Amino acid sequence: MGTNTLPTRAQVPVELTWDLTTIYANVAAWETDFAKVEGLIARLAEHQGKLATSADSLLAMLKDRDQVLMVLDNLWNYAHLRADEDTTVSANKALRERARQLFTNFGAAYSYAEPEILAMDESVLTGFLSASNELAKYSFELENLMRKKPHIRSQEVEELLAQASLLHAGPSNVYDMLGDADMEFPKLVDGNGERVRLTHGNYAEVFLMSPKKPVRLRAYKAMFGTYGKYRNTLSATYAARVQSEIFEAKARGHASTRAHRLFETNVPLSVYDSLISTVHANIPRMTRYLEMRKRKLGLKKLNFCDLYVPLVGDVDYKPTYAEAKETVLQAVAPLGAEYVAALRNGFDSRWVDVVENQNKASGAYSSGGYQTAPYMLLNWQDSLESMFTLAHEAGHSMHSWHSRKHQPFHDSGYTIFVAEVASTLNEALLAHHLLQTSNDDSMRAHIINHQLENIRQTLYRQTLFAEFEMIAHQRAEAGEVLTPDVLCEIHRDLNQKYYGAAVEMDDLIPVEWMRIPHFYNSFYVYQYATGISAAMALTRQILSEGEPAVKRYLKFLSSGGSKYSIDLLRDAGVDLSSPKPVEQALDAFEDYLVEFEKLG
Numbered sequence: 006m007g008t009n010t011l012p013t014r015a016q017v018p019v020e021l022t023w024d025l026t027t028i029y030a031n032v033a034a035w036e037t038d039f040a041k042v043e044g045l046i047a048r049l050a051e052h053q054g055k056l057a058t059s060a061d062s063l064l065a066m067l068k069d070r071d072q073v074l075m076v077l078d079n080l081w082n083y084a085h086l087r088a089d090e091d092t093t094v095s096a097n098k099a100l101r102e103r104a105r106q107l108f109t110n111f112g113a114a115y116s117y118a119e120p121e122i123l124a125m126d127e128s129v130l131t132g133f134l135s136a137s138n139e140l141a142k143y144s145f146e147l148e149n150l151m152r153k154k155p156h157i158r159s160q161e162v163e164e165l166l167a168q169a170s171l172l173h174a175g176p177s178n179v180y181d182m183l184g185d186a187d188m189e190f191p192k193l194v195d196g197n198g199e200r201v202r203l204t205h206g207n208y209a210e211v212f213l214m215s216p217k218k219p220v221r222l223r224a225y226k227a228m229f230g231t232y233g234k235y236r237n238t239l240s241a242t243y244a245a246r247v248q249s250e251i252f253e254a255k256a257r258g259h260a261s262t263r264a265h266r267l268f269e270t271n272v273p274l275s276v277y278d279s280l281i282s283t284v285h286a287n288i289p290r291m292t293r294y295l296e297m298r299k300r301k302l303g304l305k306k307l308n309f310c311d312l313y314v315p316l317v318g319d320v321d322y323k324p325t326y327a328e329a330k331e332t333v334l335q336a337v338a339p340l341g342a343e344y345v346a347a348l349r350n351g352f353d354s355r356w357v358d359v360v361e362n363q364n365k366a367s368g369a370y371s372s373g374g375y376q377t378a379p380y381m382l383l384n385w386q387d388s389l390e391s392m393f394t395l396a397h398e399a400g401h402s403m404h405s406w407h408s409r410k411h412q413p414f415h416d417s418g419y420t421i422f423v424a425e426v427a428s429t430l431n432e433a434l435l436a437h438h439l440l441q442t443s444n445d446d447s448m449r450a451h452i453i454n455h456q457l458e459n460i461r462q463t464l465y466r467q468t469l470f471a472e473f474e475m476i477a478h479q480r481a482e483a484g485e486v487l488t489p490d491v492l493c494e495i496h497r498d499l500n501q502k503y504y505g506a507a508v509e510m511d512d513l514i515p516v517e518w519m520r521i522p523h524f525y526n527s528f529y530v531y532q533y534a535t536g537i538s539a540a541m542a543l544t545r546q547i548l549s550e551g552e553p554a555v556k557r558y559l560k561f562l563s564s565g566g567s568k569y570s571i572d573l574l575r576d577a578g579v580d581l582s583s584p585k586p587v588e589q590a591l592d593a594f595e596d597y598l599v600e601f602e603k604l605g
Contacts, residue, residue, distance in 0.1 A: 078374030089366035225310035295507035336438035371401035400431030408565035425536030541590035
C-alpha cells in the first residue's frame with residue numbers, strides 16, 4: 006500500500022489510537038516534568054562521597070535515583086511514542102531528542118555511584134543491608150553489582166576502558182554504513198514481472214517468498230553475490246570487532262569473550278553449550294522437515310533460496326482487528342481469568358495504536374514505563390500474520406504489566422534473556438487455539454507452516470549463528486587470523502552440518518555470515534533460541550499440567566528482574582542448563598511436522 010493511499014494521523018479513528026493522555030495531558034504537562042527532573046538530576050550530585058557513611062545515606066541516593074528514572078521514563082515514553090505516530094512532525098522529534106539528552110545528563114550525574122559502592126568493603130554493605138529493611142529491598146541489585154567487583158579495575162584503567170568503548174563501536178559503525186549506505190544491490194524482475202531494486206527490506210517478503218523459483222534464485226544470487234564482493238572489507242571489519250571483544254575480556258579478567266558476555270547476565274556457559282549439543286542431536290528432525298518441504302514444493306533439489314517460500318498459499322482468512330482481539334483473548338484463556346481481564350482492559354483502555362497511517366513508524370513493538378500503560382504499536386492488516394503479531398506484542402505488554410504491578414521500580418525491569426519468552430508463548434497459545442477450533446485443512450496447514458518456520462528460523466538457525474560466533478571467537482583467541490577464507494569456511498561447515506543432508510550446498514552460502522548485523526552484538530543471538538525453547542516448553546506444561554504450571558508462569562511474569570534470569574526460568578519450570586527445554590521445543594516441532602504431513 007503506497008504512503009499516499011494511507012490516512013493521515015488526524016484521519017485515524019481515535020479508538021484505534023493509543024491514549025497517551027494517561028502519561029501527560031498535553032505537552033505543557035510534559036514541559037513541567039522536564040523542568041522538574043533537571044533539578045532532580047542535579048540533586049544526585051549531593052550524595053557523592055557519602056554512600057559508604059551509612060545505610061541511610063546509600064538508601065537516600067537510591068531513592069533519589071529511582072525518582073529521577075521514573076520521571077525520565079515518563080518523559081521518554083511520551084516523547085518517543087508521539088514521535089512514532091508521525092515521524093515527520095518535528096516538534097515531537099524535538100521532544101524525543103530532549104528526553105534522550107536528559108538520559109545522558111543523568112548518566113553523567115550518576116556515574117560516581119557504582120564505583121563508590123564497589124569501593125566499599127563487602128562486610129560494610131552486608132551490615133547496611135542487615136540494619137535497614139528499606140535498603141534490604143535493593144539487595145538483589147546491590148549483590149549483583151558486587152558480583153561484578155572482581156572484574157572491575159582501578160579507576161585509571163576503568164577510565165581508559167570507557168574511552169576505548171568508542172573504538173569498540175567502530176567496526177559496527179563501519180558495517181552499518183557499508184550495508185545501509187554504500188552497498189547497492191541490482192534491480193531484479195519480481196514475481197509480477199516488474200523491475201525493482203533489491204533491498205534488505207524486500208529481499209525476503211518480495212523475493213524469497215515468491216512461489217516462482219527463478220525469482221527466488223535471482224534474488225539469492227544477487228544478495229550474496231553483492232556481499233561476496235566486499236568479503237575482504239567485511240572480514241576485516243568483523244575480525245576487528247572480535248579483537249576488541251578479546252581485549253575487553255582480557256582487561257576484565259575473563260577467561261574468554263563468551264564468558265565475559267554471559268557473565269553480564271549471570272548465564273552459565275553450560276546453557277550455551279547445552280543449546281548447541283541438543284540442537285545437533287535433533288538435526289534429523291529438521292532434515293525430515295526440509296525433505297517434506299522439497300516434496301511440497303515439487304522440487305528435484307532444495308536450494309537455500311527455497312527455505313522461506315510458504316508451503317501453503319494464501320488462505321481466505323482476513324480477521325478484522327476486533328475479531329483478532331477476541332481470538333487472542335480466547336487463546337490466552339489457559340493463563341487464567343485475571344490475565345484475560347487485564348489484557349481485555351488494556352485493549353479497551355487504548356493501549357494499542359492499531360492501524361498504519363502516513364509516516365507512522367514501521368513494524369510493531371511493546372513499550373512504556375513503570376508508571377505508564379504497556380503500550381503497543383501495530384501496523385494492522387486484516388491477516389493471520391497481524392493477529393500473531395498482536396498476540397506477540399500483547400505477551401510483552403502483559404509481562405511488563407505483571408512485573409510493574411508486583412515489583413518495586415528497581416526490580417521491575419527484565420533482561421533480553423527472558424523478554425521473548427512471554428511473547429513467543431502467546432503465539433504458541435494462539436496457534437494451539439486456532440488448531441483446536443478450525444476444521445479447514447488449508448487454514449490448519451497455514452498455521453502449522455507458520456509454527457514450523459518460526460521454530461526452524463528461531464531455534465535451529467539462530468543456534469547455527471551462535472555456534473559460528475563461538476568458533477570464530479575461539480579461533481581468534483587461539484591466535485588464528487580471521488581471514489575471509491577462515492570465516493567463510495566456518496560458516497560453510499556449519500551449514501553443511503545443519504542443512505547438508507537435505508539442501509544443496511553452493512558457493513554463496515559461505516558468505517551468509519556477512520549479512521548478520523547481530524554478530525556485532527556478540528553472543529546475543531543464542532537468546533532467541535533459548536527464548537523460544539523456554540516458551541515452547543512452558544506452553545506444553547501449561548496445556549498439559551494446567552493450574553500448577555500456570556501459577557509458576559504467572560509468578561515468572563510477576564518477578565520482573567528480582568532474580569537472575571536463569572533462576573526465574575528455573576522457578577517457572579524450565580532449566581536451560583539442561584537439554585530438556587530445548588528437547589521439549591523440538592518435540593513440539595515434530596508434533597507440528599506430523600500434523601502437517603497428515604494434512605497432505
